Amino acid sequence: MDKVSGKLIVFFEEPFWVGVFERVSDGRLSVCKVTFGAEPKDYEIYDFVLRNYYRLQFSLAVETDCTPKRIQ
Numbered sequence: 001m002d003k004v005s006g007k008l009i010v011f012f013e014e015p016f017w018v019g020v021f022e023r024v025s026d027g028r029l030s031v032c033k034v035t036f037g038a039e040p041k042d043y044e045i046y047d048f049v050l051r052n053y054y055r056l057q058f059s060l061a062v063e064t065d066c067t068p069k070r071i072q
Helices: 042-055
Strands: 005-011 014-023 027-036
Touching: 005 042, 014 042, 027 042
Parallel strands: none
Antiparallel strands: 005 014, 014 027
16 A cells, blocks of 8 residues: 655745645655745645645656654
C-alpha cells in the first residue's frame, strides 16, 4: 500500500502570496507552485485545496530521503 504525505507552505513573494505543495510518495518528492494573489484566509486555502488538489500539475518526482519526524 502506498504511503503519501503532503505539505503546503504559504508565503509572501512580492507582490503576491504563493503556495508550494509538496507531495512525497514511495520516497519520491514532487512539488507544485500556486499563486494566490491577495493574502488568502485560512478558509480560502482550505476551500482551494478541497476544490483543486486533484487538478494541480506536480513536477516530475525525484528521489528523496525525507523521513517523517515524530514530535513527542
